[in-house]
Every structure is written in structure tokens, then in C-alpha cells.
Amino acid sequence: MVSPTLTLPPFALPLAVGLAGALLAVALGGRNKAWWGAAILLVATAVAARLVGHSALGATLGAASELAALALVAASGTRDAPAATRTFALALVPAIVAVGAGLTLIRLGHLRPAAPWDTIAVGLLMLGFALKLALVPLYFWLPVVARAVPAVSLVLIVGVVDTGVLADLAELAQVAPWILADHLAPWTVLAAASLLGGVALAIAETDLKTILVFTGVADAGLILLGLLTVDPVSQTGASLGLVGKALADTALFGAVACGEAALGRPLSIATTRGLAGRLPVASAVFMVGAGALVGLPPSLGFSAHWRLFRTAEVVGGPVMVTLVFVAVAALLLVMVRALHRVWLGPAETETPAPPAPVAARVVLIVTALAIVASGLVPRIFEVPTEMPSHALALVEGTAP
Amino acid sequence: MDPVTLPVLALLAGAGLQLVLAPWLSPLAKGRLAALAAALAFAAALALLPATMHGDVLTATLTPVWDADTAVTFRVDGLAALFTLMGTAAGTAILIFSIRYMADEPQGLTRFYTIMLVFVAGLLVLGSAADLLIAYVAWEVIGLCSYTLVGFWYRQKAAVDGARKVLVITHLAGYGFLVAIVLLQLRTGTLDWADPKLAAGFTTGVAALMIVSAMAKSVMFPLHTWIPEAMNAPTPVSALLHSACYVKAGVYLIARMYSIGPWTPELGGPLAIVASVTILVGVIFALKQTDLKRLLAFHTVSQLGYIVGGLAIGTAWGIAAGLFYTLSHALFKGTLFMVAGSVQHATGTRDLTRLGGLSSVMPWTTKIWIVAAAAIAGVPLTNGFVAKWLLFGAALDKGWLFLLAAGWIGSILTAFSFLKATVNVFYGAMPVELARAQARHELHEASPSMLIGMGLMAAGCVVFGLAPQLMMDAIVAPAVAGLGFTPDVATSWGGIATGRGAIGLTVGATLVAAALAMGWIVWRLADAPTRATVAVFTGGEPLPAGDRPGAVDFAGMAEDAFHPVYGVDPDPLWLxxxxxxxxxxxxxxxxxxxxxxxxxxxxxxxxxxxxxxxxxxx
Known part of the structure; x- marks a missing residue:
């Protein structure tokens, strides 16, 4: 993650989300030893990657965390898990190789190689990050994985691993801004396609987990937009968006995990109705998470979104602002539809179901409070307004 | 503790205490705590008035740093004081009303009172925010409060459908406000409402974005369709939403835009046309309704048309009219909703076809209703009359006869609509079901706390109708001055204008009064028909079976008369x-x-x- 101004250490976010995911898994039960092994490895390597920071070791640990996510999918024990693992591997392995090669060519961003190697490096990085983040059009693995794994796994895959990948990209944007700034058009197209495409895919979907992962793609597109300029306001918007996304994902997938546990089946906007009567806490937390994802105040999502609207004006003028407005408006409609179909309103049956376990409710409440509290003090997540000197030198062309 | 922040802090402290003390408080105690917090906030707001009356601008910082370089700073000028007073006054009365009204609610009371207090606090922050970004946060916070309160009974489809519509329409339009803020910040580098630099970036496009947001919040046609669907909320929510804390947010934004710079040359006319259409569409749809709360909701649409029309005029007179109307509407519409709630509380229904004859059971409620109904219809000696009087004068002064005509026709139809509602709820024969309930002693007058809540607001309708100068001099004129205008209109006893334009209006009114008097004399001198044998004037329509024209008859007449208008529904377009x-x-x-x-x-x-x-x- 981009360095915050105050004292929140970079590893705090993956650690917090990882703990939330683990506690939810304990509370809701049903996970096997292999799953726990993969989950612990995933969180530990992600935390270590952030502790080490932007370095070869950090990148390696990040890749290890991504591979642990692959193991987590394999260990899910569902009927679709093997096929999902294969599809995920088909995306992840080339992505890790591409990013690794790209980073090697540019020496982690500290060197700009001569043409055409600089362009090749950018191409590798673009392809790798797009695959890792399931940006449109390279999202093929995401719906398959979302349907195959329980929601609690998605807390870790999306909340920890995806956030880590975005943080890697944000760090790279600070260390080597030319990667984005000198190739603005393709990155902008990628961001815009993910923003609009993610929402469109979510609109066309009925499985709640898949809807949520697609909205995450749209959110990643918005965050990517914030990284495209060297403007500190935009960088801060991206940084806040990243933290806000992790918290929102934890709340949303956590609530869905409680719903899945209560009903014993995946939640669908086509068939699931009125869960709020059975699971009022999960319902309220889903509402908070949805608000954060959409950027409603008082959440960290708002602090990110107003900056990213500003970035849109800077990057693409009224056209880009309109595009972002359309995407965010559609995102709101998607989330409201999910909230009102699945959670609010009369229940599908009057059959009583057990409430969510106390521990799960506590985790969800703490997550919701974190979303609101972080929105009330967004400064602790803001990035420094000055760029590192070597990055400035690269931008200004004065680097040796 | 700075007195400027005290109203907001009192409300937030009340909300916090609701959460902390919830396990130990009875339903009545929760209500009393909330009402006490609101009353303290109102008292603190009143204490700010002497300074703002003298044109002082009070500032205080709540938190030094919030986001970016933005501090949460309050700047209380005349306009902020007006909204602060309105929010806390209406909030106090409605929360007093809620104590007994909500006491039997089986669950969710802590949630209800906490969000109600935050709702009022949100309006106060919006009105007092020195910074555009904080104003936007408050704008959305009251939106979220409204969403959760309208969906209070979240297991009922109608309630959550209404809540969804509130959120979707107002939030999507609210992005206009956010984009306008972003554009202003990019162009001028500031987000301070009072910074003169802001005017340089305040283009027609930026103003238009803000107006679209305000239109959705303030139920201007065609963005008004959320409000009748929000009627499945608890009545105190409807009262607060309609009177002070939600629809008035858009009014605030339109008024506050004058702080930045003049925007009316290009946009005032179109906005006034929208307001005129809204006046007529709202009241025509109200005529058709047989659900008492839906009827009141459509009247909110219509009344907001008057308010926005006044503000769109863009003169000191027009703004004074709009702001006077804003306060007046808070009083009479809050009262009307609380009466509707009392009726529902007593009878279990708000369906006009199932109501009647309640004046014998609920005499005080009836009196309170009549005062508020008279005020909304613009009967002299009520605040509603003064508000309309000022508005018509301002429209004439500007030469906008279309606004005057819409307001005039709207007033007639409003009177007609409230005649229907009054007769159907309180007079005539009691329907069989109600008569049986009365025989079982199940019907009852509203409780004392409910009567106090609605009675206080109804009293305001009369006080500010008899002595509107109290409101004009202390609250409205400083607000107009705070927006950079020289208040050149004043009112005296009964609403007689004593400032600019007084002669024209007074002569005109005298002529109308003289014409009416002469007509009455001629009618009496001629062979006037004997008194009607039925209690209700039917306008020449044949009476239905029974002794009075019922709500359905009125609705039928309205449908016949305004049939094409009822086809105007923008919802299919959005869907x-x-x-x-x-x-x-x-x-x-x-x-x-x-x-x-x-x-x-x-x-x-x-x-x-x-x-x-x-x-x-x-």
C-alpha cells in the first residue's frame, strides 16, 4: 500500500482483513485442514509482503500469497472447485510470470530500460496486473472462482490478495510513474473498460457472490484511474479507495457468508428473499458495505470517490466524468437491487432459521464500525503529497 | 464548548445516549430522551438568533482536520440560523409527538430515535457547513437517514420499496452536487462557500448540476415520484421528512447558491417554470388521493413548487417569500402529518373512504387539523396566507404571471383538496366500522404528548399568521441579507406588506375584498336560495347516497376533470x-x-x- 501519512502500518490492512476472514471461518465452521493451511499461508505471506515493502522479496511474497489463494480455491471442497482451480491457475501463473518479468526488466521500477525493453516491460506489467485483478476483458477466472468457493474464502481472496495486488500497482505507480504516465491511453482504456464492464457484468448476473466480485472489478477500474496521474489528490483517492475496497469487501462477503451458512446454499437475487428478518446484523452490515463500495459518506469510499471524480475530470474531462457517473450510478443500482432482493422485504418462507453465530456477528459489526470510523478520519490513510525524489527525477527526465 | 456547535452536539449526544443507554430505557424514556435532546438543540439554536439578527456571522470549528485540508467548520449566518431553527423546532415537536405514538412499537425504537436525531443533526450541519464537501456529506447523511427511516419496517415490501425509491432518485441526482463541487474545486482551488474565488468557477453548468440535485431532494417535477412511495414510514418520519429535514435540503441548496454568485439570469426562469408545473401536478394528483398521507405527500410536492418558485425569482422579495414559505410549510405540514398519524393511531386506518365523523371523538385533533389545513390553503390570519401573499407579490413584481397563475390555481385546488380531506375525516356520519369501534370505546383522542407536539406547530401557524413580522424580522430578513440582498420587503400584522410593493398589493387585495363584499351583498339582496339542507357544499354535484360527498366522489370528480394529467408519470421512463x-x-x-x-x-x-x-x- 502507498505510505500513509500517519501511523497506520501497511501490513495492518491485510492482517485485519485476514483476521476477520479467519474469525468468520471459525464462527461459521465447515472448513477443512487444507483450507486452513492455505488461508494461514495466504494471510501470512500477504502481511509479510507489506512488511517487506517494495522489493524483490516483497514481490515474491506477494506472488506466494496469490498462489496460496489458488490453494484456497482447491481446498474449498466444493464440486466446482477443481475446475475453478484450473481456470484460476490459467490466469494466475501467466500473470505472475508476466509481472515478475516486467519488474525484472525495470528493476522494480528503479530503472527505465532503453526502448523497446521499456515498452515490453509495460506490456508485461499491464497484462499481468489485468489478469491478477480480473480487469475487463481478462476476467474469465473470476466468476468461475466466485461460484466455486464459499463466501468466506472470497473475504481472503478479494479482501487480502486483490487488495495486495492493487497495493503493488500503487507502489509501482509511485516508484516508476512513467509506466502509467507515458502509456496513459491503454491504461485509461483498461480502467474505463473495467469500470463500465464490471458494472455491466454485475447487472447481468444473479448469483450474489458473482455480482459482488464484478462490482469489485468496477471498483478496481476506478482505483486504477486514480493511479494514472501523478497528482497527489488522485494518488490519495486511489489509496483510500484501496483501503475502502478491502473493508467493503470484508463486510459484503462476510454478510453473504452468514447468509450462506444460514440457508445452506448460495444466495441469489433471483431466489433469495427477506434474509434481514433472520439475519438483521448481517443485513445491516451488507448495507454498510454496499454504501462504502458505492462511495456514500460517511465511509472511506466517499473520501476516495470524490477524489476519483476529480481525477476523471483531470484525465478525461466531461466525457470521463460522465463515464464515471454512469458507472457509479449503475453500481448503486446493482447494490440496491441486491440489498432489496436478498435482504430486505418479506422472507421467502416463514421457516425459522438460526441467527448468525455471535462471533460472526461481532466480526461483522466491528467491520461496519471500521468502515464508518475510517470515513470519519480518512487522513490516517492519506498518502504523502510529495513524490519520492527518484520518481520525480524520472518524471522530469533528470534521472541519470 | 462553542455555542455555535451546541445544537449539533446536543443532537449527537442524544443519539449517542440512545445507543449507550438502550438496554436500560423504556420505550417512553427513549422518546423523552430524544425529545429532550432536540429541545436542548432548539434552545441552543434560539440563543444564536440575536447575533444573526444583527447580521453577525458566527464561526466555530468542530474538528480541526477531517479530509484533505478540510476542517469541519460551522459558519452560521442568517440562512444557517433559519434552517437550524426550523430543523430543531420541527424536530422537537415531532419527537414530543413520537413519545406516545411510537411507544407501542415492538422493536427498533433505539434505531428509530438515534436515526431521527442524526437526521435533524444532518440538516443542521448542511445548513451551517462552511465547506462544500462537508455540506455534501451532510446532504448524503440525511439521505441515508431518510432511507433507513422510510424502511423502518424493513420486512414490509411497501416500506422497503419506498425506501429504495428515496435512495435511488435522490442519491443519483445528488451526484450533480458532487460533480459541481469537484469542478469548483478544480477551477478555483477552494471549497469554502464564502470564498469570493468560488464565483469564478460558478458557471451556469455548475449551477445547473446543483439545481438538478436540489430538484430531486425538493421533489420538483419530474423527480418527485419518490415522495408518495415514502408514505409507508412511521408518521413521525413522514412529518420530519416533509416538514423540515429532507425536502428542505434542496431548498437550502438553491438558496445557498446565491452566496456564491448570481445564477438566476439563465436558470431562474426555467426553474420557475418547473416550479409552476410542480405546483399544479402536485395538487392535481393530491385531489385524486384517498389515502390521507399520500394526499399530504402530493401537497408537499405542490407546496415545494411555491417555495422553489419564490427562490427562483431571484430578487430580495422573492427570496424572502421563498424562505418565509419554507418556515411556514414546516409548521403546517408537520402539523398535518402528525394529525394524520393521530387519526391512524386512533382508528387504524388513513383511508378516507373508511373515515368520517371523528370531530366528536377527537375534538382537539380536529381543531389542530383545521388550523393547519387553513394555513396550507392560505386562509388569512394564518402563516400560509402571508407566505402566499409575499410570493404572489414577488411574482407580480418580477412580471412572472405564469408563476402567479400557477400559484393562484394551485391555491384554489389546495383549498378544494383540504375541504375534501377535512369533511371526510372529521365530519359527516361515521362509517359503520368506526361507529362500532366507538361503541366499544376503542376510538380515542390523541394523547396529551401527541396533542402538545402537533399543537405547538399549529400554534406557530396562527402566531406567525397574526404577527408575521416576528418571523420576517428575526429570521427571514437576516437570511436574505446573508445571501447578499437588501431586504426591502416587510410585513405587519396579518401579513400586510409594509415595504416595497405594499401599495400595489394592498390596493389589489382591497379591490378583491370589495368585489367579494359587493357580490355577497348583491346575492343577499337578490332572491337568495334557502340554506342547504345538507351540511356540505357540493358545488352543484348531485349528492351520493348518504349525507355527503365522499373521498371517492371527489377523487372521481378530480379524475374526470384532470384525466390527462394523471397520465403524466415519469417513472416508466426511469424504469x-x-x-x-x-x-x-x-x-x-x-x-x-x-x-x-x-x-x-x-x-x-x-x-x-x-x-x-x-x-x-x-
């Missing part, structure tokens, strides 16, 4: 856009799925080639 977007998204996904989701290796290969080609081409 059509959404369902078309859904079809396009599904179709596109289905079309591309074979490549994008089922042939990953080919996709990666193609993507690699595309990236390579793009980068190679530079």
Missing part, C-alpha cells in the same frame, strides 16, 4: 432505462461469453497481441 440497461448488459455478456469466459487461453493470446500492438503503435 425503462434501467430494464434496457439490464437487457443490453445481459445480451452483451451472452454475446461475448464464448470468447471472454470459455476460451481463456485464446483470450490471453489475443490480449497479449492487443497490448503489444497498442504499445508498439505508441
Amino acid at each position: 425503462g432505462i434501467w430494464s434496457r440497461a439490464g437487457r443490453v448488459a445481459t445480451g452483451t455478456r451472452n454475446a461475448f461469453a464464448p470468447l471472454l469466459e470459455r476460451r481463456p487461453a485464446l483470450l490471453i493470446l489475443l490480449a497479449t497481441l492487443a497490448v503489444a500492438a497498442t504499445l508498439a503503435l505508441g
Whole structure:
């Protein structure tokens, strides 16, 4: 993650989300030893990657965390898990190789190689990050994985691993801004396609987990937009968006995990109705998470979104602002539809179901409070307004 | 503790205490605590008045740093004081009313009172925020409060459907406000309402974005359709939403825009036309309703048309009229909703076809209703009359006869609509079901705390109708001055204008009064018919079976008379856009799925080639 101004250490976010995911898994039960092994490895390597920071070791640990996510999918024990693992591997392995090669060519961003190697490096990085983040059009693995794994796994895959990948990209944007700034058009197209495409895919979907992962793609597109300029306001918007996304994902997938546990089946906007009567806490937390994802105040999502609207004006003028407005408006409609179909309103049956376990409710409440509290003090997540000197030198062309 | 922040802090402290003390408080105690917090906030707001009356601008910082370089700073000028007073006064009365009204609610009372207090606090922050970004946060916070309160009974489909509509329409339009803020910040580098630099970036486009947001919040046609659907909320929520804390947010934004710079030359006229249409559409739809709360909701649409019309005029007179109307509307509409709630509380229904004859059971409630109904209809000696008087004068002064005509026709139809509602609820014979309930002693007058809540607001309608100068001099004129205008209109006893334009209006009114008096004399001198044998004037329509024309008869008449207007429903347009977007998204996904989701290796290969080609081409 981009360095915050105050004292929140970079590893705090993956650690917090990882703990939330683990506690939810304990509370809701049903996970096997292999799953726990993969989950612990995933969180530990992600935390270590952030502790080490932007370095070869950090990148390696990040890749290890991504591979642990692959193991987590394999260990899910569902009927679709093997096929999902294969599809995920088909995306992840080339992505890790591409990013690794790209980073090697540019020496982690500290060197700009001569043409055409600089362009090749950018191409590798673009392809790798797009695959890792399931940006449109390279999202093929995401719906398959979302349907195959329980929601609690998605807390870790999306909340920890995806956030880590975005943080890697944000760090790279600070260390080597030319990667984005000198190739603005393709990155902008990628961001815009993910923003609009993610929402469109979510609109066309009925499985709640898949809807949520697609909205995450749209959110990643918005965050990517914030990284495209060297403007500190935009960088801060991206940084806040990243933290806000992790918290929102934890709340949303956590609530869905409680719903899945209560009903014993995946939640669908086509068939699931009125869960709020059975699971009022999960319902309220889903509402908070949805608000954060959409950027409603008082959440960290708002602090990110107003900056990213500003970035849109800077990057693409009224056209880009309109595009972002359309995407965010559609995102709101998607989330409201999910909230009102699945959670609010009369229940599908009057059959009583057990409430969510106390521990799960506590985790969800703490997550919701974190979303609101972080929105009330967004400064602790803001990035420094000055760029590192070597990055400035690269931008200004004065680097040796 | 700074007195400027005290009203907000009192409300937030009340909300906090609700949460902390919830396990130990009875339902009545929760209500009393909330009402006490609101009353303290009102007292603190009153204490600010002497300074703002003298034109002082009070500032205080709540938190030194919030986001970016933004501090949460309050700047209380005349306009902020007006909204602070309105929010806390209406909030106090409605929360007093709620104590007994909500006491039997089986669950969710802590949630209810906490959000109600935050709702009022949100309006106060919006009105007092020195910074545009904080104002936007408050704007959205009251939106979220409204959403959760309208959906209070979240297991009922009608309630959550209404809540969804509130959120979707007002939030989507609210992005206009956010984009306007972003554009202003980019162009001027400031977000301070009072910074003169802001005017340089305040283009017509920026103003238009803000107006669109305000239109949705303030139920201007065609963005008004959320409000009748929000009627399935608890009555105190409806009262607060309609009187002070939600629909008035848009009014505030339109008024506050004058702080930045003049925007009316290009946009005032179109906005006044929208307001005129809204006046008529609202009241015509109200005529048709047989649900008492829906009827009141459509009257809110119509009344907001008057208010926004006044503000759109863009003169000191027009703004004074709009702001006077804002306060007056808070008083009479809050009262009307609370009476509707009392009726529902007593009878279990708000269906006009199932009501009647309640004046014998609820005499005080009836009196309070009549005062508020008279005020909304613009009967002299009520605040509603003064508000309309001022508005008509301002429209005449500007030469906007269309606004005057819409307001005039709207007033007549409003009176007609409230005649129907009054007769159907309180007079005539009691329907059989109610008569049986009365025989079982199940019908009852509203409780003392409910009567106090609505009685206080009804008293305000009379006080400010008899002595509008109290409101004009202490609250409205400083607000007008705070927006950079010289208040040149004053009122005296009964609403007689004593400032600019007084002669024209007074002569005109005298002529109308003289004409009416002469007509009455001629009618009496001629062979006037004997008194009607039924209690209700029917306007020449044949009476139905029974002794009075019922709500259905009125609704039928309205439908016959205004049939084409009832076809004006913008909702199918919004729903059509959404369902078309859904079809396009599904179709596109289905079309591309074979490549994008089922042939990953080919996709990666193609993507690699595309990236390579793009980068190679530079």
C-alpha cells in the first residue's frame, strides 16, 4: 500500500482483513485442514509482503500469497472447485510470470530500460496486473472462482490478495510513474473498460457472490484511474479507495457468508428473499458495505470517490466524468437491487432459521464500525503529497 | 464548548445516549430522551438568533482536520440560523409527538430515535457547513437517514420499496452536487462557500448540476415520484421528512447558491417554470388521493413548487417569500402529518373512504387539523396566507404571471383538496366500522404528548399568521441579507406588506375584498336560495347516497376533470432505462461469453497481441 501519512502500518490492512476472514471461518465452521493451511499461508505471506515493502522479496511474497489463494480455491471442497482451480491457475501463473518479468526488466521500477525493453516491460506489467485483478476483458477466472468457493474464502481472496495486488500497482505507480504516465491511453482504456464492464457484468448476473466480485472489478477500474496521474489528490483517492475496497469487501462477503451458512446454499437475487428478518446484523452490515463500495459518506469510499471524480475530470474531462457517473450510478443500482432482493422485504418462507453465530456477528459489526470510523478520519490513510525524489527525477527526465 | 456547535452536539449526544443507554430505557424514556435532546438543540439554536439578527456571522470549528485540508467548520449566518431553527423546532415537536405514538412499537425504537436525531443533526450541519464537501456529506447523511427511516419496517415490501425509491432518485441526482463541487474545486482551488474565488468557477453548468440535485431532494417535477412511495414510514418520519429535514435540503441548496454568485439570469426562469408545473401536478394528483398521507405527500410536492418558485425569482422579495414559505410549510405540514398519524393511531386506518365523523371523538385533533389545513390553503390570519401573499407579490413584481397563475390555481385546488380531506375525516356520519369501534370505546383522542407536539406547530401557524413580522424580522430578513440582498420587503400584522410593493398589493387585495363584499351583498339582496339542507357544499354535484360527498366522489370528480394529467408519470421512463440497461448488459455478456469466459487461453493470446500492438503503435 502507498505510505500513509500517519501511523497506520501497511501490513495492518491485510492482517485485519485476514483476521476477520479467519474469525468468520471459525464462527461459521465447515472448513477443512487444507483450507486452513492455505488461508494461514495466504494471510501470512500477504502481511509479510507489506512488511517487506517494495522489493524483490516483497514481490515474491506477494506472488506466494496469490498462489496460496489458488490453494484456497482447491481446498474449498466444493464440486466446482477443481475446475475453478484450473481456470484460476490459467490466469494466475501467466500473470505472475508476466509481472515478475516486467519488474525484472525495470528493476522494480528503479530503472527505465532503453526502448523497446521499456515498452515490453509495460506490456508485461499491464497484462499481468489485468489478469491478477480480473480487469475487463481478462476476467474469465473470476466468476468461475466466485461460484466455486464459499463466501468466506472470497473475504481472503478479494479482501487480502486483490487488495495486495492493487497495493503493488500503487507502489509501482509511485516508484516508476512513467509506466502509467507515458502509456496513459491503454491504461485509461483498461480502467474505463473495467469500470463500465464490471458494472455491466454485475447487472447481468444473479448469483450474489458473482455480482459482488464484478462490482469489485468496477471498483478496481476506478482505483486504477486514480493511479494514472501523478497528482497527489488522485494518488490519495486511489489509496483510500484501496483501503475502502478491502473493508467493503470484508463486510459484503462476510454478510453473504452468514447468509450462506444460514440457508445452506448460495444466495441469489433471483431466489433469495427477506434474509434481514433472520439475519438483521448481517443485513445491516451488507448495507454498510454496499454504501462504502458505492462511495456514500460517511465511509472511506466517499473520501476516495470524490477524489476519483476529480481525477476523471483531470484525465478525461466531461466525457470521463460522465463515464464515471454512469458507472457509479449503475453500481448503486446493482447494490440496491441486491440489498432489496436478498435482504430486505418479506422472507421467502416463514421457516425459522438460526441467527448468525455471535462471533460472526461481532466480526461483522466491528467491520461496519471500521468502515464508518475510517470515513470519519480518512487522513490516517492519506498518502504523502510529495513524490519520492527518484520518481520525480524520472518524471522530469533528470534521472541519470 | 462553542455555542455555535451546541445544537449539533446536543443532537449527537442524544443519539449517542440512545445507543449507550438502550438496554436500560423504556420505550417512553427513549422518546423523552430524544425529545429532550432536540429541545436542548432548539434552545441552543434560539440563543444564536440575536447575533444573526444583527447580521453577525458566527464561526466555530468542530474538528480541526477531517479530509484533505478540510476542517469541519460551522459558519452560521442568517440562512444557517433559519434552517437550524426550523430543523430543531420541527424536530422537537415531532419527537414530543413520537413519545406516545411510537411507544407501542415492538422493536427498533433505539434505531428509530438515534436515526431521527442524526437526521435533524444532518440538516443542521448542511445548513451551517462552511465547506462544500462537508455540506455534501451532510446532504448524503440525511439521505441515508431518510432511507433507513422510510424502511423502518424493513420486512414490509411497501416500506422497503419506498425506501429504495428515496435512495435511488435522490442519491443519483445528488451526484450533480458532487460533480459541481469537484469542478469548483478544480477551477478555483477552494471549497469554502464564502470564498469570493468560488464565483469564478460558478458557471451556469455548475449551477445547473446543483439545481438538478436540489430538484430531486425538493421533489420538483419530474423527480418527485419518490415522495408518495415514502408514505409507508412511521408518521413521525413522514412529518420530519416533509416538514423540515429532507425536502428542505434542496431548498437550502438553491438558496445557498446565491452566496456564491448570481445564477438566476439563465436558470431562474426555467426553474420557475418547473416550479409552476410542480405546483399544479402536485395538487392535481393530491385531489385524486384517498389515502390521507399520500394526499399530504402530493401537497408537499405542490407546496415545494411555491417555495422553489419564490427562490427562483431571484430578487430580495422573492427570496424572502421563498424562505418565509419554507418556515411556514414546516409548521403546517408537520402539523398535518402528525394529525394524520393521530387519526391512524386512533382508528387504524388513513383511508378516507373508511373515515368520517371523528370531530366528536377527537375534538382537539380536529381543531389542530383545521388550523393547519387553513394555513396550507392560505386562509388569512394564518402563516400560509402571508407566505402566499409575499410570493404572489414577488411574482407580480418580477412580471412572472405564469408563476402567479400557477400559484393562484394551485391555491384554489389546495383549498378544494383540504375541504375534501377535512369533511371526510372529521365530519359527516361515521362509517359503520368506526361507529362500532366507538361503541366499544376503542376510538380515542390523541394523547396529551401527541396533542402538545402537533399543537405547538399549529400554534406557530396562527402566531406567525397574526404577527408575521416576528418571523420576517428575526429570521427571514437576516437570511436574505446573508445571501447578499437588501431586504426591502416587510410585513405587519396579518401579513400586510409594509415595504416595497405594499401599495400595489394592498390596493389589489382591497379591490378583491370589495368585489367579494359587493357580490355577497348583491346575492343577499337578490332572491337568495334557502340554506342547504345538507351540511356540505357540493358545488352543484348531485349528492351520493348518504349525507355527503365522499373521498371517492371527489377523487372521481378530480379524475374526470384532470384525466390527462394523471397520465403524466415519469417513472416508466426511469424504469425503462434501467430494464434496457439490464437487457443490453445481459445480451452483451451472452454475446461475448464464448470468447471472454470459455476460451481463456485464446483470450490471453489475443490480449497479449492487443497490448503489444497498442504499445508498439505508441
